[in-house]
Amino acid sequence: MDPQLAQPRILWRPTNPSHTSLDALRRMINRKHGLKLKDFHDLHRYSVEDYTFWLDLWQYLGVISSVAPEKILQEGRFKEIPAWFPGAKLNYAENLLHRNDDAIACSSARETGQVTHHSFRELRERVRLTAAAMRASGLKTGDRVAAIVTNSVHAVVIALATTSIGAIFSSTATDMGSQGILDRYKQIQPRLVFSETDVLYAGKRIDLLPKATEVSKELLSHGLERIILLPSTVTGEEISSSANKIVPKSISWSRFLESGDGGELIFEQLPFGHPTYILYSSGTSGPPKCIVHCAGGVLMQGKKELTVGYGLGRDDTYFQYTTTGWMMWPYMLSGLSCGSRIICYDGSPFHPDVRTFLKFLSDEGVTVFGTSPRFLSEVQGNSIHPSKLANFDALRVVVSTGAVLTPPLFEWTQQAFNPTIHLVSISGGTDICSSFVGGVSTMPVYVGEIQGKSLGMKVEIFDLDGKNIEDTGVAGEMVCTRPHPSLPICFWGDETGEKLRQAYFSTYPGIWRQGDFIVKNPKTQGLMILGRSDGVLNPSGVRFGSAEIYTVMDQFSDVIDDTLCVGQRRPEDRDERVLLFVKMRPGHAFSKALEERMRAAIRQALSSRHVPAYIFEIEEIPYTVNNKKIEIAVKQIVSGITLKPSGTVANPNSLELYYKYRHLERLVNGGRSKSRSKL
Numbered sequence: 001m002d003p004q005l006a007q008p009r010i011l012w013r014p015t016n017p018s019h020t021s022l023d024a025l026r027r028m029i030n031r032k033h034g035l036k037l038k039d040f041h042d043l044h045r046y047s048v049e050d051y052t053f054w055l056d057l058w059q060y061l062g063v064i065s066s067v068a069p070e071k072i073l074q075e076g077r078f079k080e081i082p083a084w085f086p087g088a089k090l091n092y093a094e095n096l097l098h099r100n101d102d103a104i105a106c107s108s109a110r111e112t113g114q115v116t117h118h119s120f121r122e123l124r125e126r127v128r129l130t131a132a133a134m135r136a137s138g139l140k141t142g143d144r145v146a147a148i149v150t151n152s153v154h155a156v157v158i159a160l161a162t163t164s165i166g167a168i169f170s171s172t173a174t175d176m177g178s179q180g181i182l183d184r185y186k187q188i189q190p191r192l193v194f195s196e197t198d199v200l201y202a203g204k205r206i207d208l209l210p211k212a213t214e215v216s217k218e219l220l221s222h223g224l225e226r227i228i229l230l231p232s233t234v235t236g237e238e239i240s241s242s243a244n245k246i247v248p249k250s251i252s253w254s255r256f257l258e259s260g261d262g263g264e265l266i267f268e269q270l271p272f273g274h275p276t277y278i279l280y281s282s283g284t285s286g287p288p289k290c291i292v293h294c295a296g297g298v299l300m301q302g303k304k305e306l307t308v309g310y311g312l313g314r315d316d317t318y319f320q321y322t323t324t325g326w327m328m329w330p331y332m333l334s335g336l337s338c339g340s341r342i343i344c345y346d347g348s349p350f351h352p353d354v355r356t357f358l359k360f361l362s363d364e365g366v367t368v369f370g371t372s373p374r375f376l377s378e379v380q381g382n383s384i385h386p387s388k389l390a391n392f393d394a395l396r397v398v399v400s401t402g403a404v405l406t407p408p409l410f411e412w413t414q415q416a417f418n419p420t421i422h423l424v425s426i427s428g429g430t431d432i433c434s435s436f437v438g439g440v441s442t443m444p445v446y447v448g449e450i451q452g453k454s455l456g457m458k459v460e461i462f463d464l465d466g467k468n469i470e471d472t473g474v475a476g477e478m479v480c481t482r483p484h485p486s487l488p489i490c491f492w493g494d495e496t497g498e499k500l501r502q503a504y505f506s507t508y509p510g511i512w513r514q515g516d517f518i519v520k521n522p523k524t525q526g527l528m529i530l531g532r533s534d535g536v537l538n539p540s541g542v543r544f545g546s547a548e549i550y551t552v553m554d555q556f557s558d559v560i561d562d563t564l565c566v567g568q569r570r571p572e573d574r575d576e577r578v579l580l581f582v583k584m585r586p587g588h589a590f591s592k593a594l595e596e597r598m599r600a601a602i603r604q605a606l607s608s609r610h611v612p613a614y615i616f617e618i619e620e621i622p623y624t625v626n627n628k629k630i631e632i633a634v635k636q637i638v639s640g641i642t643l644k645p646s647g648t649v650a651n652p653n654s655l656e657l658y659y660k661y662r663h664l665e666r667l668v669n670g671g672r673s674k675s676r677s678k679l
C-alpha cells in the first residue's frame, strides 16, 4: 500500500462537530424519519440509498417555490437523466435574491484596490431595472443571453435578471479569444450579448471593442439582436456614441436600461429542471460541448455545498477567485442563496503584488476563501507567509479546487493563514456544476486527502472491467452510479442525447464516468485524486497519476515554477515512457544536479518505476482559460498527433514547444542518453 495511505496523518479536527450545519441536517433527518443515523458515514449512506434525502435537503435548505413538488423523480427525456421534483415551480433568481435588506450582498473589487459595496436591496433593484429592459427587448423564457464580462456586480445583475425571466445565461471570461467565444456562442445563438468595452488586468488596460465588434458581426447571422456595451471598467464612463457605431447592433448599458419600462421584478415560476446556465467543456481541440444545467440542480447543489459543507450563513463573506467563464462562478453566486455577502474580484491576484491581494482578503474579513493549488503554491514558492502579513482570524474555511492539492500544500496551507481553518479540497467540475467529493465539517482532515463523498453523490471506484475496487486501496476510475439533480439536462443542440451519452455513459454503459483517476484510503475513507484518467501514466505496467509526481515536485517549489508530466506512447514503442517538463523560476537554472535530485526524490517517495524516462526544461506549460494544466493535448502531441488548439487554451503557442519531443531519439544525443536537461 502507498505509504501515504498506510500512515494517514491528521491535519485538523473539528472543535465542535455537533454545532455544524452538517450535523444539524443529520439530526433533522433523524427526527423527520425516526432514524438513528449516528455520523456522517450513516448520513452519506442514507443520502445515496434513499432519494427522499433530496426532499429532506429541499426542506433543510428552505428552497423557495410557488408550487411544492409532487414527487421526487420520474423518467426524463433521456434514460440516464431523470426529471427531478416533477410539478414543482420555482425561480432560480428568486432564491438568490430572497434577502431584501441593507446588508451587503455583493462587493465588487478591482486589482486597483477599488471596492464598491451593494446591498441586497440595491442588487434587487438593479436586477429589476435590467430585467425590465430585457423584457422590453422581447426576451422571454428559454432565450439565451450571453456575456463577455469580468467578475463584477454587473455580471451578477445580468445573470440574475436573465434567470428571473427564465432565460438561459452563459458567460465567458474577457480574456477568451474571439474564436473561442464564437465557437461557444454560435452554437447557443444568444438574442442578447453583454460585453465589457475594456478591462484592466495586471495593470494593463485592454481594449475589448475590437473583440466585441468581431463577435457581434459574426453572431448577427446566428440570432443576435443586440449587443449591450458596459461602461469602462477603468473610468466607469459609458462608451462614446462614435465608438458605439463601430460595433454592429450595439447599445450602451445606460441606454439599454432606459429602454425598459421600470416594471416590477417578476420571477417566472418554472419547473425544477428548467435550463438556466450553459457552461462549456474544456476540450482543448475541437468545438466545446455546451453543457446545459437546470435551475433546481445548480441551486440545490451549490446551496448544499456552501451551507452544509462550509457552514455559510448570513454573517459570512465568501470570496471565490474565479472568472465568469468557470463553473465556480455560478457556484460562487450560490452564496447569495445562503444570505451571505459575496466578493466579485476582477483582475490579477498578483497585481500590484500578491501581498496586497492577501491583505485585501484580510481587510474584507473574508470567512470562506475559495482558491486553487496553483495560487497557493505560488504564494508558498515565493516564501510569503500570509499570517505574517495580515490577520486571518475571521477566516474559517479555505476551499481549494481546479487541480489536486498535494500533501505538502495541504500542510503549508493549514498553517499559512490561521491554523484553525477547515481546509477543504473539492473535486467535481463543469459537467455537474458542483462536487463529487469534498469537505466534511464533522470529521478530521488527513494530509493529502479529500474528506469524503458529497452528500447524495454515489461515488464509486471502478477497475477497467467495471468492478468496484474502492475498499482495496487500489486506484481506479471515479464513477457515480446514481443520478443526482445537477446532472446536465442535455448538451445544447444534441437532440438525441447521443453526444451526452458518449461523453459520460459509454465506458460503463449507463454509469457516469467522470474521467478522474482516484483512490480511497480504506483506513480513513478519505479520497485522493491522482490525475485525469485519460492521462494515467503506465510505464511497464505500473499505473499512476501525474499528481503523484507533482506532489514530489512541490519540494522544489523554491526553484521550480511549474511541472507537467505526461506519458509518451507511439505506435513503434512497445511501452509507454514518462516525460517530465519543468519550468524554472526566474533567476534559477536547470542543471544536471537538480535533475538528479528530482529523480532521487521521486525514487524515494514513490519507486524507481515512477522515475520519468526523461526530464526536460521547458519555457511554458499550457493551461486552459480556467487555469487547468493541459496534459492530454501534450500527451497527444508528444505521441505523434497534430492538434489545432481550441479557444479554451489560454496560451496556445505554448503547445508548439512540445512537438519536437516526438523525436526524442534523434534529439537526445543521437539516442544514446536516457535523460537530458534541455534540448
Ligand SMILES: CC(=O)CC(=O)O
Pocket (backbone or CB within 6 Å): 327, 328, 401, 402, 403, 426, 427, 428, 429, 430, 434, 435
Ligand atoms: C469543483 C471543481 O471540480 C472545479 C474544477 O476543478 O473545475
